[in-house]
Amino acid sequence: MFKVLVVDDEPFMIEGWKTMVDWHGCGYELCGTATDGEEAIASIKASSPDLVVTDIRMPVLDGLGLIRAMKEELGVSAKTVIVSGYSEFGYAQEALRYQVDRYVLKPLVAEEIHRVLLELAGPLEERRLAEASAGREELAAAAAAIVGVLKQGGAAAVAYANRLLGTDRQSRCRLLLAESTLGRAGGEALDSRLGSLMEAGFRQGLRAFAFEETPGQAGLLVLDEAEDGGEFEARLEEAATRQSWPLHGLALYCSGTACGLDSLPELLGQARELRRRAMFGRRAGVHLFRGARTLPEECRPQDVAARAEQLVSAIEAGDETAVRRSVASLLGLLASGDETGEWTAFAASHIRGELLRRFAALEADPAAGSEWTRRLLRESRPDAAEWSRETIEALCLRAASLLAERKSAPARSRAVAEAIAYLRAHVRDKIQLQALAERFGLSPVYFGQQFKRETGCCFNEYVHRLRIDEARKLLRRTDLKVSAIARTLGYHDTDYFTDKFKALTGELPSAYKNKRKGEGYADR
Template identity: 30%
Template sequence: MYKVMIVDDEPLIREGLKTIVDWEAHGFRVAGTAADGLDALEKAPEIGPDLIIVDVRMPGMDGLQFIRALQERRPGAPPRILILSGHADFEYARQAMTLRAEGYLLKPVDEDELSAALHRLKEALDDDRRTGNAKPEAAGWTRERIAAAILSGEDGQVPEAAIRAADQGGGSFELLLVKPLSREEIDAESSARVRRELEAAFERTGRGFLVSADPYLALVLTEEAGQARAHSAAYREIEAACAASGLDFIVVSGGTATSVRELGRPFREARELMSRRFVLEGGRIHGPEERRKEAAEPAEAPDLEAAGERLLLALDAGNAEAASALIDSVGAAMLEADMAEPAIKAGFAQLLTTALGKLAQTRPEHKASCQSLATEALDIYAEYRYSGMLNRLLGLVREAAEELRSYGGDQQVQRMIELIRRNYRENLKLESLAEALSYNSSYLGKLFKNATGESFNTYLDKVRIEKAKELLGEGMKVYQVAERVGYSNVDYFHGKFRKYVGVSPSAYRKH
């Protein structure tokens, strides 16, 4: 199979060309794409294409500039070139032909025309091989191209002579994976700028080289590989390259290899570590020693429903400290359960939006604020680090608690009564109220009984039964009433209703 690289600044064109024909049936496979001439010039050594299909009109480095630059870098045997051209670009296409392009295709590309061009080019490439015009075995196999083949699992294509040449000089190679980060989508120009900065810092100084490993950049260090001093210097260079585009980043090391052939192992190690980048902090290069420890029995995921009930009470009580502590503990439990980033974010979004949604109903005077905060809670999906997400959440719950700290008076019993009357339909317990109010549950229970003459549970039952009488009077069915007032078991509701009212719910409704 001959390798093809497609170069066009329009994503739809790039993707369309990949599917317009059966490439393998023509003896080709699409090995890579590029968004402009500069991007293609950087990727070509790694991909090692036999054929490049390139648009003549592109921002930045256009197709003609790219062809000239490619021929300067590889004067001996550059890839075959096929031009993409619009009707108005014929002069560009003509100039491209003087640069030894093999032909051109008009946009929109016709399937039959492309098939015919591929048939002709395959014959030419086959003839090159038969007549000995193909490149010598190791020619064109740069370290970048060798590494790219190894990281993509195509190491069998790399000639032994090329491996030996790349390993000359001894020493070792350390593979780092770099992932630029931002709360916004990172555009192609910023990504290309980061790569150029890193190339200037490492390739031109002989300290290492870069390989594309989408969605990451693989940086192979060749100087002082694995040493702390090299890590410190590399981190500063990566930091400067990303800062130039206003980006944050995470960088991990997969360890060292004594030959370029062995780079696959540290690459796998680095990818495993990078898969956990959400919980990794910045400020340093994370190494293989930080890989996930396999637990004998993984911790269970936290009960988000129960946590939501506790959060609701803490916010309703205006207790920012209790609400913040709850968010911290739930987050710690999620990490202990080894939950993935999407599940963590979805869990927290559900936790907060559900609590604020209920508060908007029970505290109508704060409905607009609760709805606004619930919308803000969805912004956690833009956070790329756990710590950043957690700080955003803690800020939201503190703001919500302060907004809801509007109870009348400081008497704890009065606050309990207000919480019961607003949240009687929830799974209320004295312990959960005590937590929300930051009190000892035993002490709070005695305080409540001394003030009201009734235990917490009795008072809660009476509030629920009074509300149940109202709903039965409106004609609502018994099982619906039981659920609405906080009793999940209908038989249990029957017993409580008869205890406090003297008749069954059904009889009361007929009454």
């Protein structure tokens, strides 16, 4: 569908555009209306229409002034149609000067408007295909420039990449490498997973470019990364957990930060070092660079890996004595030659990642949230920047307690489990608790109590959460208006939908959509 903005200061004309024209039948969607040129400019900035249909005579800023502002000030290349009740040659001349695509006289004739729309659809589709092709070519050129800096280096390669990426010597950079731990069978679409990861957890305005440094290994150059290291790492881990990375045989190696593209070889070396120091083997999950380390000579990687696995097993078993013993055994092995405590911190980071993987494996209901995973993330990061035996032991004991708490929770009843599956499959339908309870032969009161006991929230709130999750997808992936999304999801009152969306996400639907449209990563 092509997006259309209609601009006219007469309400009955606006109503005519809404009711007389078969927009969808011609391949268009009416994405908005405006009553004068200044209001139209704000709408154009917000929705980026493919076609602007405007009256000539309007207050504040007339139609020709609007088109002039679009072309000369905003640089907008949307197709334009002038509509006027005046057939003077002067208007037509002025319209042609600004390369207006069509000039239509009032009163509106539906057949004539449909013919104009169909005539413009071909050029619009050609331009869309050309822009998509150009976008792919730009991304491919950016990826080649990044690989050129990594493999060849030199001032010329850096200068060329700076021109393509819009960077300079002050641009903060970070490199992420991703690979499958399952071999080539699990290596498809790594760049799209990297993009999803960045979208799931990071701020508006952060830019990222994908590249392939070696076959089967996807890379991501992250630019303008203004968050400090601790915040970046915490958000990366949370995003990876939400995306279930540890469950999909994927490993992510994340470098530190540096300024300027000439630092990329060094950052690549950091990411590669994370792969090389495989003291725990190539495990799925997030690996963060915290400085160069050398494993003490007395430590064999397989011994360290075995003791780390013993510790995790003790945590899963809930055996406090075994946990304390395993912590002492692991740290005793690492103590030799670890004067700075770097290897101890690295071991703690690995153990923490393994625990998150175990917790993610227990996730049965994403809509109910991962509160216990968030609790571990929140409670397992010591106030000081250093890990000690005491903080590691406290982490492991707390994790054992949380895992035991989670495992001891009563299993989800068949009725509630099937109800959740039904809700997910029919999230856009009107669903009532009473009808769903009757489906399973239960009283609505008992079913509602059981549902809240096993999901942690009441039935209606659970349905709202599912619908708002679906709304977020539609806002990111479609050009539907907020009101249309509200109707699609069963909300007949757009204001009520907006209130629910803000209550569950912390922002308005329009702000969420604009922010997601502003974010960029390489495979989008």
